[in-house]
Amino acid sequence: MAEHKTPFVQFNEVQKTYDGEILVVKDLNLDIQAGEFLTMLGPSGSGKTTCLMMLAGFETPTEGKIMLGGQELNNVPPHKRGIGMVFQNYALFPHMTVAENLAFPLQVRKMSKAETETKVQRALDMVELGAFGGRRPGQLSGGQQQRVALARALVFEPDLVLMDEPLGALDKNLREQMQYEIKHIHENLGMTVVYVTHDQSEALTMSDRIAVFNDGKIQQLAPPPDLYERPDNAFVAQFIGENNRLVGVVKEVDGTSCTVDVDGHIIQALSVNHEGVGSRTTLSLRPERVALDPAPGSMPNVFDATVEELIYLGDHIRTRVSTCGDDEFIVKVPNSHAHASLNRGQKVQVGWALDDCRALDA
Amino acid sequence: MANAVEEAGPARSLTMADGTPLKVALARATRRSKIRAFLLVAPLLFFILITFIFPIVDMLLRSVDNPEVNDAIPATVVELEKWDGESYPPDSVLSVFLEEIGDRSEEQRRNTGRMGARLNYEDGGFRSLINKSQRAAPKILESPMQFALIGLDEAWEDKDTWSALDGLAEQPDFADILPKTAALLQKWETGNSPFAEKTPGAEVYTEIFQEIAAAAQDGRIGALTAVIGRAHADVADLVQRTADSAGDIAEHPLKYALIGVDKEWGEVETWKTIQLVSSPVTFSYYLNAVDRTYDADGNIVMQPEWKQIYVQLFLKTIYVSIGVTIACLILAYPISYLLATLPPSKGNLLLILVLLPFWTSLLVRTTSWIVLLQTQGVINDTLVFLGIIADDNRIEMIYNMTGTIIAMTHILLPFMVLPMYSVMKTISPSYMRAARSLGANPLVAFVRVYMPQTIPGIGAGSILVFILAIGYYITPALVGGQDGQLISNFIAYHMQKSLNWGLAAALGTILLAGVLAMYWLYDRLVGIDNMKLG
Numbered sequence: 001m002a003e004h005k006t007p008f009v010q011f012n013e014v015q016k017t018y019d020g021e022i023l024v025v026k027d028l029n030l031d032i033q034a035g036e037f038l039t040m041l042g043p044s045g046s047g048k049t050t051c052l053m054m055l056a057g058f059e060t061p062t063e064g065k066i067m068l069g070g071q072e073l074n075n076v077p078p079h080k081r082g083i084g085m086v087f088q089n090y091a092l093f094p095h096m097t098v099a100e101n102l103a104f105p106l107q108v109r110k111m112s113k114a115e116t117e118t119k120v121q122r123a124l125d126m127v128e129l130g131a132f133g134g135r136r137p138g139q140l141s142g143g144q145q146q147r148v149a150l151a152r153a154l155v156f157e158p159d160l161v162l163m164d165e166p167l168g169a170l171d172k173n174l175r176e177q178m179q180y181e182i183k184h185i186h187e188n189l190g191m192t193v194v195y196v197t198h199d200q201s202e203a204l205t206m207s208d209r210i211a212v213f214n215d216g217k218i219q220q221l222a223p224p225p226d227l228y229e230r231p232d233n234a235f236v237a238q239f240i241g242e243n244n245r246l247v248g249v250v251k252e253v254d255g256t257s258c259t260v261d262v263d264g265h266i267i268q269a270l271s272v273n274h275e276g277v278g279s280r281t282t283l284s285l286r287p288e289r290v291a292l293d294p295a296p297g298s299m300p301n302v303f304d305a306t307v308e309e310l311i312y313l314g315d316h317i318r319t320r321v322s323t324c325g326d327d328e329f330i331v332k333v334p335n336s337h338a339h340a341s342l343n344r345g346q347k348v349q350v351g352w353a354l355d356d357c358r359a360l361d362a
Numbered sequence: 363m364a365n366a367v368e369e370a371g372p373a374r375s376l377t378m379a380d381g382t383p384l385k386v387a388l389a390r391a392t393r394r395s396k397i398r399a400f401l402l403v404a405p406l407l408f409f410i411l412i413t414f415i416f417p418i419v420d421m422l423l424r425s426v427d428n429p430e431v432n433d434a435i436p437a438t439v440v441e442l443e444k445w446d447g448e449s450y451p452p453d454s455v456l457s458v459f460l461e462e463i464g465d466r467s468e469e470q471r472r473n474t475g476r477m478g479a480r481l482n483y484e485d486g487g488f489r490s491l492i493n494k495s496q497r498a499a500p501k502i503l504e505s506p507m508q509f510a511l512i513g514l515d516e517a518w519e520d521k522d523t524w525s526a527l528d529g530l531a532e533q534p535d536f537a538d539i540l541p542k543t544a545a546l547l548q549k550w551e552t553g554n555s556p557f558a559e560k561t562p563g564a565e566v567y568t569e570i571f572q573e574i575a576a577a578a579q580d581g582r583i584g585a586l587t588a589v590i591g592r593a594h595a596d597v598a599d600l601v602q603r604t605a606d607s608a609g610d611i612a613e614h615p616l617k618y619a620l621i622g623v624d625k626e627w628g629e630v631e632t633w634k635t636i637q638l639v640s641s642p643v644t645f646s647y648y649l650n651a652v653d654r655t656y657d658a659d660g661n662i663v664m665q666p667e668w669k670q671i672y673v674q675l676f677l678k679t680i681y682v683s684i685g686v687t688i689a690c691l692i693l694a695y696p697i698s699y700l701l702a703t704l705p706p707s708k709g710n711l712l713l714i715l716v717l718l719p720f721w722t723s724l725l726v727r728t729t730s731w732i733v734l735l736q737t738q739g740v741i742n743d744t745l746v747f748l749g750i751i752a753d754d755n756r757i758e759m760i761y762n763m764t765g766t767i768i769a770m771t772h773i774l775l776p777f778m779v780l781p782m783y784s785v786m787k788t789i790s791p792s793y794m795r796a797a798r799s800l801g802a803n804p805l806v807a808f809v810r811v812y813m814p815q816t817i818p819g820i821g822a823g824s825i826l827v828f829i830l831a832i833g834y835y836i837t838p839a840l841v842g843g844q845d846g847q848l849i850s851n852f853i854a855y856h857m858q859k860s861l862n863w864g865l866a867a868a869l870g871t872i873l874l875a876g877v878l879a880m881y882w883l884y885d886r887l888v889g890i891d892n893m894k895l896g
Contacts, residue, residue: 058795078798079807091796095814104810105800156801 006070007031008192009055009160014064016050024050026216028064032194034159037186039195039203042213043239051213052162052196057081068160079108084153084161084191088168090145092137098124098148099133105156123151126185143174150182154189163195167202179205200240204228212236229286233273234360237284244290244329246283247362250274258359263325268300269357280362285352287330292319292342294351302351305329307344317342323350418874425867428644430480431636434473435462439640442633451633456616457503463492464499471496483650483862484635491624491632498623501564506615508567513622514607517600518567521560524550526594527570535589539582543570571604575612578605631658647868652676672852672869679849680876682767683831687778689771690827691820694778698819701779702786716779724773728840731769735759735841761843769837774830778823785819821888829877849873 009032016025025047032038040048053059054066057078066073073081092101099120106116124130127147137145146166153161163182167175183206186193197203203210204224212219212227212235220232231237238245248262258271260281267283274281294302305323317333319342331350333342342348376384432439438459445451463474478492502509511518528547530536537544546569550562577583583605591598604611611618620627638656639646649655649662653670657663664670697716701709719727734740737756745751759765789812797807835850842851849869856866884890 056795056799058798077803078795079801079803081799082801083799085796085799087792087796089790089792091790091792093793093797093811093815095817104797104802108800108802108806152800162799 007067008034008036008069009194010065010067011051011055012065012067014051014054014061014066016047016054016059016062024216025054025061028216028218030211030218030221032192034192035190037183037193037195037206037208039197039207039210040213041197041200041203041210041239043198046213047216048196048211048213049164052164052194055194056083056085056162082156082158082160084156084158086149086153086161086163086166088165090137090149090166090169092145092148092152094137096136097133098129098135098137098140101137101148102133102152102155105152109156119155123155126154127151127181142170143178146170146178147181150185154185154191158191160192160194163193165197166195167197167199175202176205182206204240212239214239230272231284231358231360234282234284234362237282237358237360242287242330242332244283244285244287244326246285246324246326246329248281248283250277250279250281250359253277257354260359265303265324267324267357268354269359270355272358273360274362281359282362284358284360285356287318287332288316289356290331290350290352292331292333293349299351300354301357302349305348305350307342307346307348310342310344321348321350421867421870424863425647425871426643426645427864428480428639428642428646430473430476431640432642434470434477435459435640438462439637442637442640445633445637447634447637448630450614450617450630453614453616456620460495460499460503460616460620463496464503466500479861481635481639483865484639484646484655487626488635491626495620495623495627498619502616502619502623505564505568506619507571507611508564509619509622510611510615511567511571511604511618511622513618513620513628514604514611515600517596518604519561523597523600524561526590526597530590530593533589535585539577539586539589540570540573543573571608571611574601574605575608578608634658634660644864647864648872650865651868651872672849675847675849675852676872676876679832682763682770682848683828685767686770686774686831687824687828689767690775690778691824693771694775694782694823695816695820698779698782698786701783702789703791713783716776719773720776724836725840727773728769728837731765731772731841732760735765735768736761760841761846763842763846765841765843766838766846766848769841770831770834773837774827777826777830781822781826782816782819785816785822789815817888821884825880825884828880832877833873 009030011028011030014025014028015023017023024045028047028051030051040051042048050059054061055068055073057073057076061074068081068083092098093104096104102120102123103116106119111119120133121130124133127150129144129147129151132140132144132148137148140148146169149166153163166182167178170178179202182193186206195203195206204227207224209221209223210227211221214235220227220236222230222232227236227240231240234245237243246260246262246267248260248267250258251261251266252259253271253276256271258269258274260267260269260283262283269283291299296302303323305321307319307321308327309320311318311320314335316335319331319333320327321329321331323329329350378384378387435458438455441455441458442451445455462470465471474492474496478489481488481492498509517523524547527543528550531544531547543566546566547562550566574583574586577586583602587598587602587605590601617627626632635658638658638660646656650665651672653665653673654662655665697712701712701716703709704712732739736742737758737760739760741759742751742756746753746756751757759768793811793815794807797811798804802810833850834848835854838846838848839851839854842848850873853866853869853873856862856869881890
């Protein structure tokens with residue numbers, strides 16, 4: 001991803017309002033590189049689907065420009081954009097067979113019959129449905145319909161494919177399987193994908209970069225590991241993965257680290273996104289980074305805690321403790337011999353490294 | 363227990379713990395709910411049975427039922443079966459026939475009247491023929507000769523004939539050959555008195571026939587005609603002809619008597635018709651309904667041209683129904699699309715406007731079209747006022763086919779809108795989006811993706827409108843005028859005015875069969891499962 005290259009898709013100060021009163025998309029700037037798998041992740045109503053629809057051409061931006069391959073898209077009708085799209089409910093045409101569905105985009109492009117047939121068959125083979133061309137969508141299972149929808153969006157070889165929560169209607173196992181398939185197809189074909197979902201694990205699994213949306217704004221745009229391990233703000237920290245939140249006041253800032261007073265407990269944290277000494281801050285701490293009964297002196301932050309609840313989850317034991325004035329503090333304890341003997345009400349010590357505790361906006 | 367059962371027969375059907383087969387136990391368990399379900403639908407079932415199924419069956423039966431002749435003259439029908447159908451029926455048949463129709467009982471008169479009406483469908487004139495014969499029958503049976511002589515020659519009914527004979531009665535030559543006749547004639551009051559009878563009594567006819575017949579036998583007929591011929595050549599001629607046919611008349615007095623009542627009886631065809639109509643089941647109503655009929659020999663032939671109306675009427679009804687269906691389709695499609703795509707608040711308001719006609723009386727809607735469309739109506743007045751048409755050149759838009767089609771289209775429109783709307787409402791907008799994202803321009807997307815999905819609605823609406831239109835009655839009756847009448851108006855006419863229920867039933871049955879055929883065709887082409895009415 002060379003930064004000097006012109007981005008393939010570019011949102012340029014895009015705003016969108018439906019009713020003239022509320023902005024559903026606010027000042028959006030987003031560059032998507034060719035070949036990238038970018039996911040728009042966010043809760044419902046965060047503006048991510050609206051962005052996708054503006055890119056597809058079904059909504060027009062109220063303000064700002066959308067560029068595709070260096071060309072302004074605002075006045076290009078959807079059918080001339082050449083963008084493949086997979087819809088939430090597949091939108092397979094029920095009166096056509098699977099093969100006819102796939103042939104549709106080729107037919108409207110006036111492709112020859114022989115070429116159409118070859119491409120349809122190749123696309124069907126790609127999603128392992130080679131023998132299903134003669135069936136109607138209604139005769140297929142949800143997963144099969146999903147693959148057909150995918151094949152249809154790819155059959156005319158678009159450079160950009162949009163996917164609007166395509167796996168939302170599938171059950172969990174199938175969804176995971178499809179995630180890998182989509183990922184592999186993307187790797188093989190190398191097209192640009194813009195994927196919309198509200199499922200964070202889906203986003204983490206598949207994406208090159210994730211744009212976390214909330215309240216019409218991109219909260220953070222980063223590759224999955226960065227997003228999880230280095231959230232920029234409290235919303236992202238909370239939205240991606242499980243997260244312990246400790247709210248306190250910044251006491252002292254020292255370069256990249258700071259000292260925060262949480263309910264009388266002094267915590268050493270990484271200074272990331274707060275408004276300086278005296279301001280309120282939310283400390284974000286992943287449950288798996290918290291150690292139980294750490295060796296004395298090995299960690300800067302060690303506090304007393306009381307075990308409130310134990311939930312057995314197989315590979316780990318989700319342990320809720322109360323510490324630093326927070327009784328919703330979660331610690332993930334690996335299911336190993338070392339920790340076999342935790343009991344409710346037991347007094348323990350919890351500790352964590354300075355780098356794992358990020359001081360974010362309040 | 364379970365083990366015992368398994369040992370007895372592991373392949374046997376499953377049983378309950380107490381040994382009852384599972385199916386029996388299941389039937390017992392569901393019986394109560396089945397009875398309950400039946401009781402819930404029972405009132406409607408009986409209602410439909412009585413008000414729908416029964417009348418339809420009755421109509422089907424009535425269209426082939428043919429009891430009238432059999433009810434009125436059962437013995438004659440039996441006698442006619444022995445008849446060869448070629449020669450004139452023998453007097454044995456005629457006497458039975460006369461006895462039956464001559465019966466003065468209330469019931470017989472009613473049956474005879476019905477028979478006359480029934481025969482009249484086959485050939486106009488039968489009704490009066492039967493009525494005349496009914497009145498004459500007792501007199502014929504008592505003394506057939508009066509009618510027989512008239513049947514031979516109508517001159518026997520003329521006053522002049524009898525005046526001439528009366529004038530001769532006192533001549534010895536005449537009285538010698540016809541003594542009894544002469545005696546009776548002398549007693550007959552004749553002359554110019556306005557109260558005088560035109561012709562003498564039945565006994566005079568009997569006597570004169572017998573004496574003429576006797577004279578013909580013994581050769582004195584020449585003398586008689588000579589006597590008469592001196593003064594009245596035409597009467598002499600009449601007597602001579604009577605003498606010539608005397609043997610035949612004596613042999614078939616009833617035949618001549620019936621001819622004397624009406625010449626129609628002289629035709630073998632008349633009897634063939636009666637025989638034909640005497641069968642208890644007939645297809646003649648159906649033939650009639652398709653402009654065909656039986657000829658006297660029982661072959662199926664076309665009706666005379668002036669009676670051929672029904673085939674054309676059926677065709678016209680079908681054309682009008684198709685026209686109305688197409689008009690409704692064209693008008694309803696965009697409305698339904700708009701209704702289905704508007705946000706619910708506006709869509710519901712528009713839907714109410716579409717449904718508004720449903721809440722208004724059919725009669726009111728139809729008559730309001732009269733107000734709008736008539737030559738002195740709102741539309742014509744407006745056009746004249748705007749100077750588009752001249753005052754003396756107003757457009758005829760009502761009391762003809764145009765009026766029928768306009769009013770029916772308006773009235774049937776909701777039946778097209780509702781099924782289409784309900785189908786279109788289920789078509790997700792994402793289909794159109796998908797089509798467009800795949801590269802189809804809006805028109806192609808609409809034609810290839812949207813429209814095929816509305817076919818169930820088009821089919822349901824079309825078949826509904828067509829079936830309603832094909833049997834439409836009130837609107838054509840009110841605004842149809844002369845050429846805007848449809849088949850149902852004629853069914854009503856035969857139900858209410860001509861009282862030819864058999865024909866009405868046959869027309870109705872053909873209509874029903876047509877609708878069922880449409881339904882079958884639709885099922886074959888589109889599939890009933892695809893029909894969505896809402």
